[in-house]
Amino acid sequence: xxxxxxxxxxGRHRSWLRWGGHRWSPLSWSGLGRxxxxxxxxxxxPVDPDDRFRFxxxxxxxxxxxxxxxxxxxxxxxxxxxxxxxLVATIGFAQTAAGQIAKQFDxxxxxxxxxxxxxxxxxxxxxVATGALPWDAVPRLERLAGVESAALLAEVxxxxxxITAVPVNDPSQPPTATPPLYAASAGLLDTLGGxxxxxxxxxxxxxxxxxxxxxxxARAAERLGVQRVDTQPSVFIDGIAYAVLGVLDSVDVRAELxxxxxxxxxxxxxxxxxxxxxxxxxxxxxxxxxxxxSQAALALAPDDLASLEVRAPDARSELGRDVQADVNxxxxxxxxxxxxxGGVGIANVTLLSVMERVGEIxxxxxxxxxxxxxAGQFIAxxxxxxxxxxxxxxxxxxxxxxxxxxxxxWTPVVDPWTAVGGALxxxxxxxxxxxxxxxxxxxxxPVDALRGGT
Amino acid sequence: MxxxxxxxxxxxxxxxxxxxxxVATPAIELRDVTRSFPGPPEVQALKGVSVSVAHGExxxxxxxxxxxxxxxxNILGLxxxxxxxxxxxxxxxxxxxxxxxxxxxxxxxxGFVFQAFHLMxxxxxxxxxxxxxLYNGTPxxxxxxxxxxxxxxxxxxxxxxxxxxxxxGGERQRVAVARAVASRPRVLLADEPTGNxxxxxxxxIMDLFEELHADGLxxxxxxxDGAVARRASRRIRLADGRVSETx
Numbered sequence: 001x002x003x004x005x006x007x008x009x010x011g012r013h014r015s016w017l018r019w020g021g022h023r024w025s026p027l028s029w030s031g032l033g034r035x036x037x038x039x040x041x042x043x044x045x046p047v048d049p050d051d052r053f054r055f056x057x058x059x060x061x062x063x064x065x066x067x068x069x070x071x072x073x074x075x076x077x078x079x080x081x082x083x084x085x086x087l088v089a090t091i092g093f094a095q096t097a098a099g100q101i102a103k104q105f106d107x108x109x110x111x112x113x114x115x116x117x118x119x120x121x122x123x124x125x126x127x128v129a130t131g132a133l134p135w136d137a138v139p140r141l142e143r144l145a146g147v148e149s150a151a152l153l154a155e156v157x158x159x160x161x162x163i164t165a166v167p168v169n170d171p172s173q174p175p176t177a178t179p180p181l182y183a184a185s186a187g188l189l190d191t192l193g194g195x196x197x198x199x200x201x202x203x204x205x206x207x208x209x210x211x212x213x214x215x216x217x218a219r220a221a222e223r224l225g226v227q228r229v230d231t232q233p234s235v236f237i238d239g240i241a242y243a244v245l246g247v248l249d250s251v252d253v254r255a256e257l258x259x260x261x262x263x264x265x266x267x268x269x270x271x272x273x274x275x276x277x278x279x280x281x282x283x284x285x286x287x288x289x290x291x292x293x294s295q296a297a298l299a300l301a302p303d304d305l306a307s308l309e310v311r312a313p314d315a316r317s318e319l320g321r322d323v324q325a326d327v328n329x330x331x332x333x334x335x336x337x338x339x340x341x342g343g344v345g346i347a348n349v350t351l352l353s354v355m356e357r358v359g360e361i362x363x364x365x366x367x368x369x370x371x372x373x374x375a376g377q378f379i380a381x382x383x384x385x386x387x388x389x390x391x392x393x394x395x396x397x398x399x400x401x402x403x404x405x406x407x408x409x410w411t412p413v414v415d416p417w418t419a420v421g422g423a424l425x426x427x428x429x430x431x432x433x434x435x436x437x438x439x440x441x442x443x444x445x446p447v448d449a450l451r452g453g454t
Numbered sequence: 455m456x457x458x459x460x461x462x463x464x465x466x467x468x469x470x471x472x473x474x475x476x477v478a479t480p481a482i483e484l485r486d487v488t489r490s491f492p493g494p495p496e497v498q499a500l501k502g503v504s505v506s507v508a509h510g511e512x513x514x515x516x517x518x519x520x521x522x523x524x525x526x527x528n529i530l531g532l533x534x535x536x537x538x539x540x541x542x543x544x545x546x547x548x549x550x551x552x553x554x555x556x557x558x559x560x561x562x563x564x565g566f567v568f569q570a571f572h573l574m575x576x577x578x579x580x581x582x583x584x585x586x587x588l589y590n591g592t593p594x595x596x597x598x599x600x601x602x603x604x605x606x607x608x609x610x611x612x613x614x615x616x617x618x619x620x621x622x623g624g625e626r627q628r629v630a631v632a633r634a635v636a637s638r639p640r641v642l643l644a645d646e647p648t649g650n651x652x653x654x655x656x657x658x659i660m661d662l663f664e665e666l667h668a669d670g671l672x673x674x675x676x677x678x679d680g681a682v683a684r685r686a687s688r689r690i691r692l693a694d695g696r697v698s699e700t701x
Contacts, residue, residue, distance in 0.1 A: 037559060048593065050593075050594065051591045051592060051593050053589055054587060057588055061588070064456075064576075064577065065576055068576045087457065117541075177651070261505055339623055359570070359572055360572075362572070363568075363572040363585075364532065364555070364585075364589075365533075366533060366566050366584065367560065367561060367562060367566065367586040367590075367633075367637070368557050368558065368560045368561020368562070368589035368590050369557060369561075369589050370553070370554045370557045373551065373589070438581055445533075447528045447533045447534055449523075449569060450533075450570075450572065450645075453508045
């Protein structure tokens, strides 16, 4: 036997070196420490697999002492908390900002589709329309999927006519600029997202009967001296009285209408000989733009597609994407740096903990723990600490996004996977940071460890 | 076990290990064990030591510091390997076992009592006593009752939920003894068990050892204290790495 003893003594570190090799795999956690343990030890009955050192035992041993020193725990996880919080908040802010931009963008231009007749330049430099919209453009557009409401809008030319609130012809009065006159269909208010400050908008019945009614834009109303409609005021357009139904307070698009006087299309055709509708305006669902761009022309002028021009928004906001990329770039790098510092913090404190607990490690080895079980215990401990830091960090990050959004009146947008990913990232950080201390702990010789005190 | 071919004179080893051990098989058998620490200068802590301890024996190993006592205990406790020579525990040659197998043998067959107690200060007395059973495959359902039984045996059933820091030195060492015997080892190894205790508490621990011995446990106590050594039924003197039996 003496010939076997010497090589054995030299080879005693071999099993620690193999620790980093194929025998260690995250998939065989439950097999920790028993892969080489014989089912039948040198003597004695075989051990029931349920009674072996299992993953739950490992977790129990690893977590038993984590809370016993709260001060140290706080200093250990503060770096991870800050790093994860910075990352989660950065991504959350980017998502919130992108959502905010998209919302503003969508509410105005991204939901508006405009169809105008194509134009051509004449030899004299003037532009003339080369096509015309049909009068039933509104029902034709509203049949298309994605169109929420549609309206016709046309400027009525008034070469000499004046619009006044009082039918007095005073030759001594200096001539004033007349508000522009527009003919609109009844769905205009809904289509443009307009708000009335008083009164009501004319409806399809007014249009059909060619009633002499008008709605004033807010600034036109101010100029004409009309503040309220319950006194049944009238405006005189080219000498004809029109009952004022309401005053337009605001519109999301086509703000020029606030300067104008609006009358129903039917009235304009009857009184002013309006020959063709000007444009068709439609409010569409978000994302329906590209599809409706081709469908609108087909619906309105199937015989001559080129006679109409359709302006529809793109499906997505390029602007929002750019902003998101900018925000992410700077802060993600910062967050990663803080996170690395947090990882070094975990590694340091775990290493310190290994050094402090040399006696405990020696004891565990003496009473039968294998090196892998010791390593697993410290790795599990740092993973749990990392996960804890990740959870707190993700919570802080989400809370920061919610808080800032609440103060700024935004809608907080955080992908749930960002928070989940943040917590898991903390655990991964703990796994990486625990590797070195765990290896150090597994290499501790019980003989050396037991020589010292507790 | 190719090593057995090299030692054909040990007939009992050829028997299957799971069979009941013949009475003649010693619990511990060291044969020509030398442990040297590479120098320079090279130090031989043990020089050709041969010791045999039968089942149920109570043996003390006495010697001055530096005589190789700790080295011997480390080898007996499978914490160290002899440079030359062979060590059989319960008739099984330990030289061919891997580190993990040695850990398993430690967990199932050996109990340790240390001079510095080595109790975990943030775990209760009961949790400390249960610790070895975590690693040696004791059926889960029996762990707590066995730990309480062991604490009862050392007279500490009223201290079950205390932390070790609140106990006296003698009580701590009794907890350590309870921890060592709760896992039902074949051999109890004690390294200067009374080194940190005063005379009265030392006597308590020695009384406890005698009770355990009376129950049939094999005990090896390493000490430099002649009074402690005299309590054992057999004394082995270690001086300068060599052993001699003393009456």
